[in-house]
Amino acid sequence: MSTTALNHRIRLAARPHGEPTADDFVHDAVEVPSPGPGQVLLRTRYLSLDPYVRGRMSAAKSYAAPMEVGDVIVGGTVSEVVESAADGLTPGDTVLGYGGWQEYSVEDATGLRRLDPDAAPVTTALGVLGMPGFTAYAGLLAIGRPQPGETVAVAAATGPVGSAVGQIARIHGARAIGIAGGERKLSELHELGFDAALDHRAPDLAGRLAQAAPDGIDVYFENVGGAVWDAVLPQLNEFARVPVCGLAANYNATSLPEGPDRSGRLMGTVLAKSLTLRGFIQREFAPRMFADFLRDMTDWVASGRVKYTEDVTEGLDRAPETFTGMLRGRNLGKTIIQVS
Amino acid sequence: MSTTALNHRIRLAARPHGEPTADDFVHDAVEVPSPGPGQVLLRTRYLSLDPYVRGRMSAAKSYAAPMEVGDVIVGGTVSEVVESAADGLTPGDTVLGYGGWQEYSVEDATGLRRLDPDAAPVTTALGVLGMPGFTAYAGLLAIGRPQPGETVAVAAATGPVGSAVGQIARIHGARAIGIAGGERKLSELHELGFDAALDHRAPDLAGRLAQAAPDGIDVYFENVGGAVWDAVLPQLNEFARVPVCGLAANYNATSLPEGPDRSGRLMGTVLAKSLTLRGFIQREFAPRMFADFLRDMTDWVASGRVKYTEDVTEGLDRAPETFTGMLRGRNLGKTIIQVS
Numbered sequence: 081m082s083t084t085a086l087n088h089r090i091r092l093a094a095r096p097h098g099e100p101t102a103d104d105f106v107h108d109a110v111e112v113p114s115p116g117p118g119q120v121l122l123r124t125r126y127l128s129l130d131p132y133v134r135g136r137m138s139a140a141k142s143y144a145a146p147m148e149v150g151d152v153i154v155g156g157t158v159s160e161v162v163e164s165a166a167d168g169l170t171p172g173d174t175v176l177g178y179g180g181w182q183e184y185s186v187e188d189a190t191g192l193r194r195l196d197p198d199a200a201p202v203t204t205a206l207g208v209l210g211m212p213g214f215t216a217y218a219g220l221l222a223i224g225r226p227q228p229g230e231t232v233a234v235a236a237a238t239g240p241v242g243s244a245v246g247q248i249a250r251i252h253g254a255r256a257i258g259i260a261g262g263e264r265k266l267s268e269l270h271e272l273g274f275d276a277a278l279d280h281r282a283p284d285l286a287g288r289l290a291q292a293a294p295d296g297i298d299v300y301f302e303n304v305g306g307a308v309w310d311a312v313l314p315q316l317n318e319f320a321r322v323p324v325c326g327l328a329a330n331y332n333a334t335s336l337p338e339g340p341d342r343s344g345r346l347m348g349t350v351l352a353k354s355l356t357l358r359g360f361i362q363r364e365f366a367p368r369m370f371a372d373f374l375r376d377m378t379d380w381v382a383s384g385r386v387k388y389t390e391d392v393t394e395g396l397d398r399a400p401e402t403f404t405g406m407l408r409g410r411n412l413g414k415t416i417i418q419v420s
Numbered sequence: 421m422s423t424t425a426l427n428h429r430i431r432l433a434a435r436p437h438g439e440p441t442a443d444d445f446v447h448d449a450v451e452v453p454s455p456g457p458g459q460v461l462l463r464t465r466y467l468s469l470d471p472y473v474r475g476r477m478s479a480a481k482s483y484a485a486p487m488e489v490g491d492v493i494v495g496g497t498v499s500e501v502v503e504s505a506a507d508g509l510t511p512g513d514t515v516l517g518y519g520g521w522q523e524y525s526v527e528d529a530t531g532l533r534r535l536d537p538d539a540a541p542v543t544t545a546l547g548v549l550g551m552p553g554f555t556a557y558a559g560l561l562a563i564g565r566p567q568p569g570e571t572v573a574v575a576a577a578t579g580p581v582g583s584a585v586g587q588i589a590r591i592h593g594a595r596a597i598g599i600a601g602g603e604r605k606l607s608e609l610h611e612l613g614f615d616a617a618l619d620h621r622a623p624d625l626a627g628r629l630a631q632a633a634p635d636g637i638d639v640y641f642e643n644v645g646g647a648v649w650d651a652v653l654p655q656l657n658e659f660a661r662v663p664v665c666g667l668a669a670n671y672n673a674t675s676l677p678e679g680p681d682r683s684g685r686l687m688g689t690v691l692a693k694s695l696t697l698r699g700f701i702q703r704e705f706a707p708r709m710f711a712d713f714l715r716d717m718t719d720w721v722a723s724g725r726v727k728y729t730e731d732v733t734e735g736l737d738r739a740p741e742t743f744t745g746m747l748r749g750r751n752l753g754k755t756i757i758q759v760s
Contacts, residue, residue: 305687319704324691330684339679343686344670347645351664351699359691364659 085112089152089182090399096137099332099407104137105153105400113186115165120192122159122177122185127396127417128206129155129403131303134331153181153399156211157419158195158202169194176205181399183419200381207240207414208388209377211362216244217373218365219323220301221252223358228253230298233289233315235259235280235308236328238268240388240414244377245301246274247386254299257292259285259308261409268412272387286311296320305329313346316353324359331407389413425452429492429522430739436477439672439747444477445493445740453526455505460532462499462517462525467736467757468546469495469743471643474671493521493739496551497759498535498542509534516545521739523759540718547580547754548728549717551702556584557713558705559663560641561592563698568593570638573629573655575599575620575648576668578608580728580754584717585641586614587726594639597632599625599648601749608752612727626651636660645669653686656693664699671747729753 086109093106115121133154136147147154157179161169166189169175175192179185195202200209207213226232232249236242237258246256250273258274260266261281269277276292278285289297289311296317302309306329316322350357380386391411393402396419406415426449433446455461473494476487487494497519501509506529509515515532519525535542540549547553566572572589576582577598586596590613597616598609609617616632618625629637629651636657642649646669656662690697720726731751733742736759746755 302687305684309687324687327684327687327691330688333684336680336682336685339681340676341679341682342676343682344645344667344673345676346683346686347642347649347664347667347697348670349699350697351667354699354701354704355697356699357687357690357695357697359689359694359696361694364694 085184086110087112087182087184088396089180090396091152091181092137092147092149094149095139096134096332098334100134100137100400100404102400107397112184115163115186118166118189119186120161120166120169120175120189121163122157122175122179122187123162124157124159124179124183124185124396124419125174126158126203126206126392127155127179127181127399127419128157128210129399129406129415129417130212131326131328131331131407133403134407154178155180156206157185158205159185164189174202176210181396183396200378203390203392203414203416204381204388206416207390208244208381208386209374212240212414213244213377213388214366214370214373215325215362216241216301217248217377218362218369219325219360220245220248220299222365222369223323223356223360224249224299224301224321226252226254226299229255231255231257231293231295232299232301233257233259233293233297233312234301235304235312236326236409237274237277238265238272238389238412239303241303241325242301243268243272243388243413244386247272247380249299250275251380251385255293257289257297259304265412268389280308280311286314289315299323301325303328313349316349316355318353319355320353321356322358324357328407390416392416392418394418425524426450427452427522427524428736429520430736431492431521432477432487432489434489435479436474436672438674440474440477440740440744442740447737452524455503455526458506458529459526460501460506460509460515460529461503462497462515462519462527463502464497464499464519464523464525464736464759465514466498466543466546466732467495467519467521467739467759468497468550469739469746469755469757470552471666471668471671471747473743474747494518495520496546497525498545499525504529514542516550521736523736540721543730543732543754543756544721544728546756547730548584548721548726549714552580552754553584553717553728554706554710554713555665555702556581556641557588557717558702558709559665559700560585560588560639562705562709563663563696563700564589564639564641564661566592566594566639569595571595571597571633571635572639572641573597573599573633573637573652574641575644575652576666576749577614577617578605578612578729578752579643581643581665582641583608583612583728583753584726587612587720589639590615591720591725595633597629597637599629599644605752608729620648620651626654629655639663641665643668653689656689656695658693659695660693661696662698664697668747730756732756732758734758 303326305327598614643666645667
């Protein structure tokens with residue numbers, strides 16, 4: 081690389097208190113790094129924005145170690161190999177990596193997956209054919225196990241995970257109820273083939289859920305929490321399964337909500353209905369399910385049985401505001417930043 | 421039967437508000453009923469007292485329909501056949517039935533299991549070789565799935581379910597931590613072979629749990645809820661399994677506890693640790709596991725690998741006070757009323 085090239089980055093300036101603000105991010109530029117043995121220098125083309133990153137901005141230990149203040153914000157990336165010191169990768173190759181919010185990154189070649197731009201648009205490796213799609217596939221099929229004729233409900237249903245959950249449920253013979261906010265998202269759900277689409281912003285979600293699921297709900301794919309969960313819980317059938325994938329409603333919470341304390345009653349419902357609540361991160365299932373996922377989902381996308389939407393914003397600088405907007409539900413489909 | 425024989429019964433006089441009192445029960449005596457075709461008249465010898473009955477005294481629907489006010493209190497029974505109008509059962513036979521809190525009952529022969537008094541003491545059909553033993557076996561093995569070297573914790577550990585959970589866990593190569601209240605119960609746990617015994621009445625249960633389970637807890641068999649659950653939750657390992665069998669701490673609750681509302685945080689922990697919470701009632705597993713249970717448990721009891729304690733009180737009239745005492749944890753082992 082020319083020594084004058086700079087790597088523009090966005091780093092964590094401070095841990096957000098509640099919703100992230102511009103002050104929690106710092107933009108800078110440093111010299112483009114060089115790859116060591118077994119490594120490659122990558123130029124970021126597309127950056128994935130995902131809700132789990134909000135959790136990693138906080139200090140609390142969750143399923144992944146938190147970021148440190150000063151770290152480049154993490155994220156999956158589709159990148160082009162610029163310089164290679166690794167066997168099997170050459171400049172011009174397109175790879176799926178984890179470069180984060182920056183223009184260039186140096187990564188170990190072993191952590192990268194080479195993408196074939198002729199097989200599918202490379203951005204799908206960040207969405208329907210990537211981590212979000214696999215999250216839907218593994219959580220729904222390994223934990224939710226929908227049976228033909230059963231009813232599956234999912235919130236944030238136009239997001240990259242939720243939209244795949246509903247469509248895979250239908251492929252497996254179940255009814256799919258999608259919950260989302262606003263008219264635009266509801267019509268998107270109808271286009272995706274959901275059997276019912278409910279607006280969580282309208283009154284009496286519980287009553288409308290009961291109407292949309294007259295035989296109750298057998299699988300609730302949880303990625304929201306909060307008021308939607310409160311409305312779903314009474315509709316769950318005996319032996320219902322709840323893959324717990326995310327709790328977006330809680331991500332920006334700064335303290336516990338007011339009482340009464342309903343945690344004991346939640347356990348009582350788990351007991352009374354023989355429910356299964358199962359938290360999961362997709363990587364748990366990757367060893368035994370990722371190959372099947374890639375085969376099935378590639379077929380489904382190619383045949384049009386699974387549709388997907390991407391919400392692409394140009395420019396790395398817009399990542400912070402786009403990220404915050406996504407946490408507020410402003411995106412439709414998979415949120416991606418086109419970096420170069 | 422002589423027409424002068426009377427059937428003394430105890431019926432639900434009123435739904436308890438909180439802890440049941442004497443006024444919630446009514447004692448009466450009616451003529452001994454006669455069996456119809458396919459039925460038998462049974463004389464109750466032993467009556468099982470079980471915590472789940474408290475739930476059925478309330479109006480709220482749970483996994484079983486509530487009792488109605490006026491109903492004879494329900495309960496498993498070991499009884500003698502007095503009069504038979506059914507093939508295969510003759511007077512003098514001993515059977516396991518569901519006669520409830522009364523001296524005589526008429527039951528369909530198809531719902532009864534004939535007991536061999538020479539194979540094992542007949543009272544074990546109400547405890548270690550009956551529903552409580554099977555609850556432990558099915559919940560621990562089908563949901564908890566303890567692996568060799570893992571740590572299993574159970575509360576109410578001297579009860580008929582808890583004591584079997586710990587001993588079966590050890591047979592499967594896991595460490596067993598028992599939680600119970602008071603010195604007498606702790607020494608019982610040591611006699612049963614538990615690796616650690618903790619008093620939930622002593623201060624800092626969480627700290628003592630952390631010491632007793634330095635590698636964390638992989639399976640928590642939940643039959644208590646409340647403060648014990650609060651202490652266990654932080655010690656659960658990633659991928660821990662929680663068979664939710666009972667919530668004795670909540671059974672007498674008359675309102676939700678004060679805030680803050682910790683239900684969202686509970687879901688957050690399920691997600692962060694990839695926990696499995698699974699409510700269950702033993703009957704779900706009976707078709708595929710009861711025969712294995714009876715074979716395994718009979719062997720284990722005969723060989724002394726599983727020990728059991730029975731807490732037998734004489735006289736049907738003492739059932740209400742014995743039941744309330746059991747809910748307060750006054751029993752040691754399986755609570756049984758010797759009726760005749």
